Amino acid sequence: MTDLHSVLLDEDKCEGCTNCVKNCPTDAIRVHQGQAIIKDEKCIDCGECVRSCQHHAKQISTDGLDKIGDYKHPIVLVAPSFYGQFTTDIDPVKIVIAFKQLGFEEVWDVALGAEALTRKTAQYLKDNEGPIISSSCPTVVRLIKLLYPELLDYLAPFKSPVQLVAQRAKERAIKEKGFAEEEVGVFFITPCPAKMTTVNNPLGLEKSYVDGAIAVDKIYRKLLKKVKNMDVSMDYEEYETPYLGISWGKRGGEADLLSSENTISVTGIHNVTSILDELDRGDLPSIKYFELVSCEPGCVGGVLNVKNPFVAQFNIENLVEDHGKFIEQSLDDYDFELDKEFTPNTVAPLDDDFASAMAKLTELEEEIDELPGLDCAACGAPDCRTLAEDIINGLANRTDCIFILRQQLAELTDEMSSLAHSLPPIIQDEGD
Structure with missing residues (x-):
């Protein structure tokens, strides 16, 4: 990695x-x-x-479970979507205990941070006109940084629930339990690669508060085995499950908790791109808050999950349906503010030298004019403009385009046929 x-x-x-x-x-x-x-x-x-x-x-x-051995005090953060991997007859507290049996000293629910961030966002919405885009999905933030930099100011200027809880858990272990910073390792059970990436390449932060990320599919079966073999008569430690925060794991979980009529929930990266296109054109003036999640239908659809995403969504809906209160916690327990503003991602220029880059730009336009403009992707590039860029950078040839190749083959065939009929008489006689 x-x-x-x-x-x-x-x-x-x-x-x-x-x-x-x-x-x-x-x-x-x-x-x-x-x-x-x-x-x-x-x-x-x-x-x-x-x-x-x-x-x-x-x-x-992603990281393996063995990495927790690098720390004297390993802490695990459980994603809201993770509970969707289990049927509702499995008490969330059992899952907490199972994590401790796997070697973690502390178990924290990211759903706690989700509930706190929901309340903070509700306050922010009262003081700001919008539009405002949730910044909790790292893929969406990276998408905006890359393709929609003009929308960066719309991103909510807050840390994600993962970073909120990671910071709180780490600081508490250091200040209240006396561990040295290097002794505390915070690990997130991730449903997607984007959250793994934020460990080394965080968004809006100088450094991530998460030290590692373990894929759901790497730990799920080990955990399930312990949960199923757990003695149901054992005394559970006192643990209050943040059910409303767990609803963040499915489509609409964040927007529904905001109780605002002017919110919209969009899941699936191509759907998100479509809605951002409309927002960029100014076509959505009546919508104030956008919950945008790259996976469908929400984080339960993360590619590292095990269960069918719609079954996982069903499990979460059943788990949270009878719970209507936030966990009692002070917003002062969290540091919501980012270290720095979100900035655009810069794509490498055609050439580091300005004069060469301008020359290549002219070549690029010429190549684009030569290509059919069908954007069929049969050449191996997503569209004709990308193929043209690869051609001038020496990564591809114009004949990679099947339409140009077909045209050249047809011209070559006609030329060969013409040459065959233009042979000297003596060669034609010998051929007879």
């Missing part, structure tokens, strides 16, 4: 198909000479290429 991304390409497994190219929302992938390439500066770790790759060539690098 690099510091930039957790979605990686296994070149040995890549078969050169273009499924990933067609599904990438930021045109970060192209296939040339039978091999996929992921451009780091355009990847937002949404995991769509992982979903679409039938050959499992796109993989996600």
Whole structure:
């Protein structure tokens, strides 16, 4: 795994198909000479290429459970969507106990931070006209930083629930329990690659408060085994489950808790892109708050989860349906403010030298004019403009376009036929 991304390409497994190219929302992938390439500066770790790759060539690098042994006091953060992996007959407190049996000293619910952030956001909405976009989904934030920098000022200027709870848990372990900072390790059970990426490449922070992220599919079965074998008669430690915060794991969980008529919940990265296009055009003046989540239907649809996302959503809905109160906690327990503003992601120029870049820009426009403009992706690039860019950068050839190749083959065939009829008489006689 690099510091930039957790979605990686296994070149040995890549078969050169273009499924990933067609599904990438930021045109970060192209296939040339039978091999996929992921451009780091355009990847937002949404995991769509992982979903679409039938050959499992796109993989996600996360931490293993063994990493908690690097810390004297390991703490685990449980994502709201994680509870959707279990049927409602499994008490959330059992899950907490099972995590401790796996070696964690403390278990914290990210749902606590979700409830606190909901209340903080409600206050913010009263004082600001909007539009306001939730900044809790790192993929959406990265999408806006890359493709919609003009919308950055609309992002809610708050830490995500994961970072809120991680900071609180770590500071408490240091100040109240006396551990040294290097002795405390905070691990998040992640449903998606984007949250893994924020460990090394955080958003709006100088440094992440999370020290590692373990994929749901790496720990789920170990945990389930302990939960199923747990003695139901054992005395549970006192633990108050933040049910309303757990509802954040499904579609609409955040927007519903805000109790505002002017909120909208959109899930699925391509749906999110569509709504951002409309917002960018100024077509949504009546909507004040946008809950945007890259996975469908919410974080329960994260590519690292185990259960069918709609079953997981059903499980969460049943789990929280009879609970209508926030956990009693002070907002002063959390530091909501970001270290720095969200800034645009810059895509590498055509060339580092300005004069060369301008020359390449002219070449780019010429190449675009030569291409058919159909954006069919059969060439291995997501669209004709990207293919043109790859051509001038020496990564592709114009004949990678099947339409140009067909045209050249037709012209070559006509030329060969013409040459065949233009042979000298003596050669024609010999051929007879």
